[in-house]
Amino acid sequence: AAPQVHSLQELRRSASLATKVFVQRDYSDGTTCQFQTKFPPELESRIERQLFEETVKTLNSFYAEAEKIGGSSYLEGCLACATAYFIFLCMETHYEKVLKKISKYIQEQNEKIYAPRGLLLTDPLERGMRVIEISIYEDRCSSGSSSSGSSSSSSSGGGGGVGGR
Amino acid sequence: MTPGGGSGPMKDCEYSQISTHSSSSPMESPHKKKKSAPKRKWEVFPGRNKFFCNGRIMMARQTGVFYLTLVLILVTSGLFFAFDCPYLSEKITPAIPAIGGILFFFVMGTLLRTSFSDPGVLPRATPDEAADLERQIDIANGSSSGGYRPPPRTKEVIINGQTVKLKYCFTCKIFRPPRASHCSLCDNCVERFDHHCPWVGNCVGKRNYRFFYMFILSLSFLTVFIFAFVITHVILRSQQTGFLNALKDSPARYPFTENSVVCFFSVWSIVGLSGFHTYLISSNQTTNEDIKGSWSNKRGKENYNPYSYGNIFTNCCAALCGPLSPSLIDRRGFIQPDTPQLAGPSNGITMYGATQSQSNMCDQDQCIQSTKFVLQAAATPLLQSEPSITSEELPLPGKTTISGPCATLTLGQPTPPSSMPNLTSDTGLTDMIPLKEEHEGHQFLTPEEAPSPPGMLPSGSPITHSHTMHVLSLASQDSLHEDSVRGLVKLSSV
Numbered sequence: 209a210a211p212q213v214h215s216l217q218e219l220r221r222s223a224s225l226a227t228k229v230f231v232q233r234d235y236s237d238g239t240t241c242q243f244q245t246k247f248p249p250e251l252e253s254r255i256e257r258q259l260f261e262e263t264v265k266t267l268n269s270f271y272a273e274a275e276k277i278g279g280s281s282y283l284e285g286c287l288a289c290a291t292a293y294f295i296f297l298c299m300e301t302h303y304e305k306v307l308k309k310i311s312k313y314i315q316e317q318n319e320k321i322y323a324p325r326g327l328l329l330t331d332p333l334e335r336g337m338r339v340i341e342i343s344i345y346e347d348r349c350s351s352g353s354s355s356s357g358s359s360s361s362s363s364s365g366g367g368g369g370v371g372g373r
Numbered sequence: 374m375t376p377g378g379g380s381g382p383m384k385d386c387e388y389s390q391i392s393t394h395s396s397s398s399p400m401e402s403p404h405k406k407k408k409s410a411p412k413r414k415w416e417v418f419p420g421r422n423k424f425f426c427n428g429r430i431m432m433a434r435q436t437g438v439f440y441l442t443l444v445l446i447l448v449t450s451g452l453f454f455a456f457d458c459p460y461l462s463e464k465i466t467p468a469i470p471a472i473g474g475i476l477f478f479f480v481m482g483t484l485l486r487t488s489f490s491d492p493g494v495l496p497r498a499t500p501d502e503a504a505d506l507e508r509q510i511d512i513a514n515g516s517s518s519g520g521y522r523p524p525p526r527t528k529e530v531i532i533n534g535q536t537v538k539l540k541y542c543f544t545c546k547i548f549r550p551p552r553a554s555h556c557s558l559c560d561n562c563v564e565r566f567d568h569h570c571p572w573v574g575n576c577v578g579k580r581n582y583r584f585f586y587m588f589i590l591s592l593s594f595l596t597v598f599i600f601a602f603v604i605t606h607v608i609l610r611s612q613q614t615g616f617l618n619a620l621k622d623s624p625a626r627y628p629f630t631e632n633s634v635v636c637f638f639s640v641w642s643i644v645g646l647s648g649f650h651t652y653l654i655s656s657n658q659t660t661n662e663d664i665k666g667s668w669s670n671k672r673g674k675e676n677y678n679p680y681s682y683g684n685i686f687t688n689c690c691a692a693l694c695g696p697l698s699p700s701l702i703d704r705r706g707f708i709q710p711d712t713p714q715l716a717g718p719s720n721g722i723t724m725y726g727a728t729q730s731q732s733n734m735c736d737q738d739q740c741i742q743s744t745k746f747v748l749q750a751a752a753t754p755l756l757q758s759e760p761s762i763t764s765e766e767l768p769l770p771g772k773t774t775i776s777g778p779c780a781t782l783t784l785g786q787p788t789p790p791s792s793m794p795n796l797t798s799d800t801g802l803t804d805m806i807p808l809k810e811e812h813e814g815h816q817f818l819t820p821e822e823a824p825s826p827p828g829m830l831p832s833g834s835p836i837t838h839s840h841t842m843h844v845l846s847l848a849s850q851d852s853l854h855e856d857s858v859r860g861l862v863k864l865s866s867v
Contacts, residue, residue: 228501235530235539238680239551239565277687277695285583285694292482293584296697303696336496336701338547 224346231264231340241271243332243340254344255325263317263329264340267310274306307333415704419497420561428704430489432574433559439488439574446484446592449635450477452628453599457606464609469602476595483588484573491700492578493564495545495553503546510541533679552680554661568660577660580700583693586650593644600636603629654692655685 229251234244245264247257284302288295314331322329322342330341415428423432432439450473458470498506510526526541528548539548542555545562549555554566556576565579577585607629653663657680662668668678682688 228505230502230505233550235532235537235551238532275696275698277691281696282690282694284696285690288697289583289587289693292479292587293486294482301697301699303698307699333699333701334703335499335502336547338495338498338550339502341502 226344226346229342229344231342233338240275241332241337242268248342250344251327251342254327255322259321263321266313267332267340270306270310270313274303274310411707413704414702414706414708417708418702418704420494421559422494422561424704425489431491431704432488433569433571433576435558435571436574438571442484442572445635445639446477446480446595449599449632450595452632453603456628457603457632460606460610461602465605473595473598473602476591476598479591480588480595483584483591486584487570487577487581487588488573488575490575490581490584491702491704492576493566493580493698494559494576494578494700494702495547495550495562495564496702497544498546506541506546506548535677535679537679552659552662565659566661580698583697586647586654586693589643589647589650593640593647596636596639596643599632600640603632603636655688657681657688657692 227250229248231243231246231248234242236242243264245261245268247260251260281302311331311333314329318329326345328343328345330343332338332340335341413428415424415431418424421434423434423436424430425432453473454470454477458473461469526548528539528541530537530539530551532551537551539551541548542562544555544560547562549562550564552565553562555562556566556569558569559576561576563576563578565582567577567582567585569576570585573585573588575581650660653660656678658668658678662678666672668676670676682691
């Protein structure tokens with residue numbers, strides 16, 4: 209019997225994608241990047257509500273930090289303007305720095321929390337900052353359909369095996 | 374066919390790789406070549422944009438007027454520096470060319486930034502996302518959509534107390550965020566869309582609005598500067614020698630005329646435009662919103678701009694010195710083969726199709742059987758449109774899995790299938806396998822996405838398909854169609 213807990217790499221190899229859940233943007237505060245903390249019903253059986261909400265809230269706080277209009281962002285903006293924006297050719301903006309932090313955080317969350325539960329978070333940056341895509345993987349090892357030897361049984365049982373998730 | 378199939382039961386991907394690489398099909402080399410030269414995302418970008426410098430520069434399709442802008446600025450400034458500056462720097466102060474130089478440098482820098490950068494294009498929805506949205510819309514509408522297009526889809530959100538309607542974009546298959554708009558010239562949805570400016574050859578949106586504003590502001594200063602000093606030059610000369618003589622003797626009489634004329638007209642238009650945009654910035658509106666009167670009082674007493682920060686200073690700072698969001702379209706990224714997209718409905722077809730799932734079909738016969746299934750399933754819609762060829766009736770696992778292979782056939786391989794009819798059925802199969810390998814690099818539409826119109830191709834399709842009425846006629850290239858049909862007919866004789 210294959211173990212239930214997967215590492216991130218194993219997940220990609222041994223499981224198959226069942227469905228994807230999309231956490232949409234929350235526009236109630238304007239055009240700032242925030243995601244809805246509403247718990248998707250598809251994840252009901254896969255992960256604790258609190259863990260999920262915590263992830264989304266942390267992501268929201270990261271984005272708020274990136275888009276914060278304050279002293280340092282003004283300084284950066286004025287400096288950039290003064291150099292006719294040539295400085296952007298060599299300098300990384302504050303937003304980009306925070307995005308790097310976000311991607312590290314997502315990677316870490318995936319490894320620690322989501323992959324062991326057969327889930328995978330996709331960085332919203334790869335989806336145009338529109339959604340947090342959560343891929344739900346079905347574990348094929350555990351369904352017992354993957355016994356290697358018996359070809360004939362697998363052809364008829366292939367259907368049954370997969371169906372028996 | 375290699376006998377290596379029985380060895381690696383769990384690693385289906387390795388198994389299929391063995392079977393493909395060992396066969397000596399002519400399809401292999403173009404397939405391999407394709408794999409070794411991955412494309413960058415800008416090459417398959419679906420909007421109507423032009424890219425330069427390997428994706429670093431992005432502009433609209435029509436760039437003629439931009440070159441005109443460049444020429445006007447360069448010629449006018451050039452003439453100024455060549456003819457007026459020497460005289461003026463002597464007579465008055467050398468600070469004049471210095472300041473002129475700084476202004477010119479600023480104008481060019483901001484112009485190029487405006488024209489070359491991504492205005493804030495929103496990438497189109499991935500097929501999964503689009504399908505999910507469609508599902509939600511259907512649920513919301515309470516009915517499954519038939520053949521006709523349901524009423525325009527809108528979502529309402531409340532932003533700072535004001536109700537804002539979000540519209541669904543049928544091209545990009547997304548609900549547009551507030552303040553975004555679809556530019557018909559560039560065929561993209563752009564965030565905080567201001568307007569499409571032909572003079573800079575690009576849309577003006579969230580990411581390049583500040584560059585655009587600094588450009589027109591500095592250009593107004595430059596034109597006023599040049600205009601003023603050209604006049605000063607002529608006046609000073611005419612004090613010496615008389616006005617008409619000044620014009621006759623000066624080597625700069627044509628440049629003078631040119632400069633004054635250009636500057637005169639520019640001053641009014643550019644200064645006017647700068648003034649207008651200053652007003653827009655201070656009230657935190659876009660040109661689009663202003664023209665439509667979205668937040669004007671005429672619409673109702675309760676109508677106000679929910680994005681405004683309340684005071685002019687903050688609005689200006691936010692627009693000009695706020696954080697600069699990164700480009701969402703990742704032009705220079707490489708197209709990655711995705712992790713397996715197919716889920717398993719319960720039959721052998723998709724089990725074979727999902728290359729990285731551990732399949733239980735290590736047996737050669739099983740392989741052939743299932744491949745045959747897949748291909749026949751794929752063939753069925755093709756064969757439906759060619760009634761002369763008989764096809765077996767197959768329960769289709771989901772129409773979209775069929776459009777997947779068809780679409781990716783046209784996507785990845787414009788020419789290879791021509792080799793298919795030449796092969797015997799056996800090698801024909803192995804030829805389909807490398808095709809399938811390539812397919813995994815593109816997104817499959819899973820059977821669960823069947824409710825959505827199968828006309829949804831992976832958004833990265835570089836070939837514009839003629840979306841004919843019948844959604845399954847996605848293989849729009851007829852020769853390709855014929856070839857694949859021929860190949861499949863041969864296979865079905867196995």
